[in-house]
Amino acid sequence: VYRGSVKDFQGFDANQDAEALYNAMKGFGSDKEAILDLITSRSNKQRVEICQAYKSLYGKDLIADLKYELTGKFERLIVSLMRPPAYGDAKEIKDAISGVGTDEKCLIEILASRTNQEIHDLVAAYKDAYGRDLEADIVGDTSGHFKKMLVVLLQGAREEDDVVSEDLVEQDAKDLLEAGELKWGTDEAQFIYILGRRSRQHLRLVFDEYLKIAGKPIERSIRGELSGDFEKLMLAVVKCIRSKAEYFAERLYKAMKGLGTRDNTLIRIMVSRSEIDMLDIREVFRTKYEKSLYNMIKEDTSGEYKKALLKLCGGDDDAAGEFFPEAAQVAYRMWELSAVKVELRGTVQPAGDFNDDGDAQVLRKAMKGLGTDEGAIIEVVTKRSNAQRQQILKAYKAHYGRDLMADLKSELSGSLAKLILGLMLTPAQYDAKQLRKAVEGAGTDESVLIEIMATRNNQEIRAINEAYQEAYHKSLEDDLSSDTSGHFKRILVSLAVGNRDEGPENPTQAHEDAKKLADVSSNDSSDSLETRFLSILCTRSYSHLRRVFQEFIKMTNHDVEHAIKKRMSGDVRDAFVAIVRSVKNKPAFFADKLYKSMKGAGTDERTLTRIMISRSEIDLLNIRGEFIDLFDKSLHHMIEKDTSGDYRKALLALCGGED
Numbered sequence: 288v289y290r291g292s293v294k295d296f297q298g299f300d301a302n303q304d305a306e307a308l309y310n311a312m313k314g315f316g317s318d319k320e321a322i323l324d325l326i327t328s329r330s331n332k333q334r335v336e337i338c339q340a341y342k343s344l345y346g347k348d349l350i351a352d353l354k355y356e357l358t359g360k361f362e363r364l365i366v367s368l369m370r371p372p373a374y375g376d377a378k379e380i381k382d383a384i385s386g387v388g389t390d391e392k393c394l395i396e397i398l399a400s401r402t403n404q405e406i407h408d409l410v411a412a413y414k415d416a417y418g419r420d421l422e423a424d425i426v427g428d429t430s431g432h433f434k435k436m437l438v439v440l441l442q443g444a445r446e447e448d449d450v451v452s453e454d455l456v457e458q459d460a461k462d463l464l465e466a467g468e469l470k471w472g473t474d475e476a477q478f479i480y481i482l483g484r485r486s487r488q489h490l491r492l493v494f495d496e497y498l499k500i501a502g503k504p505i506e507r508s509i510r511g512e513l514s515g516d517f518e519k520l521m522l523a524v525v526k527c528i529r530s531k532a533e534y535f536a537e538r539l540y541k542a543m544k545g546l547g548t549r550d551n552t553l554i555r556i557m558v559s560r561s562e563i564d565m566l567d568i569r570e571v572f573r574t575k576y577e578k579s580l581y582n583m584i585k586e587d588t589s590g591e592y593k594k595a596l597l598k599l600c601g602g603d604d605d606a607a608g609e610f611f612p613e614a615a616q617v618a619y620r621m622w623e624l625s626a627v628k629v630e631l632r633g634t635v636q637p638a639g640d641f642n643d644d645g646d647a648q649v650l651r652k653a654m655k656g657l658g659t660d661e662g663a664i665i666e667v668v669t670k671r672s673n674a675q676r677q678q679i680l681k682a683y684k685a686h687y688g689r690d691l692m693a694d695l696k697s698e699l700s701g702s703l704a705k706l707i708l709g710l711m712l713t714p715a716q717y718d719a720k721q722l723r724k725a726v727e728g729a730g731t732d733e734s735v736l737i738e739i740m741a742t743r744n745n746q747e748i749r750a751i752n753e754a755y756q757e758a759y760h761k762s763l764e765d766d767l768s769s770d771t772s773g774h775f776k777r778i779l780v781s782l783a784v785g786n787r788d789e790g791p792e793n794p795t796q797a798h799e800d801a802k803k804l805a806d807v808s809s810n811d812s813s814d815s816l817e818t819r820f821l822s823i824l825c826t827r828s829y830s831h832l833r834r835v836f837q838e839f840i841k842m843t844n845h846d847v848e849h850a851i852k853k854r855m856s857g858d859v860r861d862a863f864v865a866i867v868r869s870v871k872n873k874p875a876f877f878a879d880k881l882y883k884s885m886k887g888a889g890t891d892e893r894t895l896t897r898i899m900i901s902r903s904e905i906d907l908l909n910i911r912g913e914f915i916d917l918f919d920k921s922l923h924h925m926i927e928k929d930t931s932g933d934y935r936k937a938l939l940a941l942c943g944g945e946d
Contacts, residue, residue: 292601327598373408406443439483532567634943669940715750748785801838
């Protein structure tokens with residue numbers, strides 16, 4: 288099925304189009320609207336024919352005339368559309384290595400994403416256009432392992448056999464693990480050989496096998512073992528093996544997000560993918576970033592340049608509200624990856640040389656007399672496990688007859704006080720306190736209720752119930768019931784019972800559950816959509832729900848999260864989405880929450896503090912890994928940039944390291 292956004296123009300006449308372009312550029316000024324309408328609605332093959340007809344009719348070079356008449360980004364876009372794909376790639380690479388400096392990102396994007404045939408065509412086009420050998424030019428402009436991998440890719444010799452050997456898949460996964468994670472230093476040659484030569488189908492299975500035996504995706508190992516441009520190139524290769532549409536959607540998003548636009552990247556991708564997989568890119572873009580590529584271009588560009596890009600985009604998926612096969616495949620792959628058991632690891636471990644009485648003395652000394660030694664308090668509290676902190680509380684009272692919590696409260700202030708005092712509570716006491724704050728007073732903080740109730744396991748929920756009753760002499764269920772209403776209340780009450788099934792998946796039941804979730808035809812009010820989702824999402828085990836979500840995708844070509852967003856609203860939607868994301872990948876759910884707490888102007892310190900405290904001994908190391916995978920920056924770096932003073936010191940100590 289053709290997945291480009293630009294197709295052959297029906298009733299095409301090269302001479303007629305050449306004449307129309309000549310008239311659009313004749314005389315004073317030029318009719319830019321006519322030029323963009325015509326060129327963006329013709330296929331590349333037809334544009335080449337127009338160039339030939341233009342030269343035959345007028346004895347002039349069409350590309351030269353377009354360059355003369357047009358300016359800026361619009362000129363670059365239109366001229367890029369006139370070149371055959373291989374010559375377009377050749378021009379991009381020539382520009383990337385000419386002059387001072389090298390545009391490594393351009394080299395990576397082109398060479399990591401092209402097929403064998405496209406690489407061969409590129410090499411030939413480069414020779415024809417510039418009379419030079421592409422490999423020799425790249426070798427002269429790059430170095431090290433980055434250069435070696437580029438040379439391997441330039442051969443266009445990736446295996447193309449779809450028949451996969453299971454034994455070789457297992458061996459390659461093992462070889463990659465031994466070349467990186469299990470080796471002192473890294474055997475880069477092994478990464479180059481396997482990732483540069485094996486077929487796409489084979490490598491997809493290798494990546495799945497690697498996740499099983501390493502407990503982490505290959506991307507995370509590459510980030511840990513490789514560095515610089517070589518690391519970026521290998522990550523791009525892996526992303527293109529997994530899904531080129533997803534890779535280009537990410538490149539387009541990054542080209543437009545934030546201040547300024549990377550127009551060269553935007554133009555290159557919109558031109559090069561317009562007749563290959565633009566529809567797939569649009570679908571994945573809409574799914575990943577919850578906004579259409581069309582709308583992001585519309586908001587980020589202007590003038591004829593914007594109009595031409597939107598024509599190449601080919602449509603607005605926000606208006607259509609659809610979910611397509613390519614996006615479903617990406618979602619399905621994510622569910623499969625999430626089903627692999629990964630060891631959860633916190634960043635705070637019990638101190639090996641722990642002495643509760645000694646720590647109590649350090650804390651007393653830090654708060655005695657004029658001033659407070661915040662650094663000493665941070666050093667003790669953030670470097671001890673929660674169980675050890677509880678021992679320190681007792682030792683402090685036994686030694687000094689004083690309440691450590693009260694002393695800390697009187698000596699510390701602001702964000703640091705909230706963080707340190709939160710760390711001194713047990714996990715259940717801390718969650719109970721956060722829930723109490725969310726429901727007391729005017730208004731309810733539904734986001735806190737959702738975050739805690741949707742992500743805690745049965746044992747944690749039961750402990751929270753006990754801590755809540757002890758601290759506030761009321762049941763958590765009663766407070767949730769009195770402060771919320773409707774289906775949202777029913778979801779919270781169901782979760783507050785802490786009675787989720789903990790057994791393995793049941794394939795037959797999973798299929799039936801998926802059918803229930805997919806059924807939109809039921810008119811029975813006692814079996815409403817929300818009731819069906821509640822009865823499954825709030826009671827089934829995590830492993831079973833993962834199978835349900837996979838069955839749902841196979842059955843509907845939709846991701847269950849997309850279906851929830853489309854069919855529900857408000858707090859009910861947010862609660863169900865949180866449950867789904869928690870089931871899918873809990874560390875990724877918290878990584879996303881942490882990122883949103885710090886991005887943009889201002890910092891949501893309540894969310895930042897709450898997650899850093901509650902996950903520090905459970906899965907904060909995993910959250911760090913997901914954070915850098917999702918946002919291409921480390922959690923440590925973002926905390927360092929977004930916070931300050933002793934609060935920052937304490938958060939960084941909990942974070943546990945720079946990735």
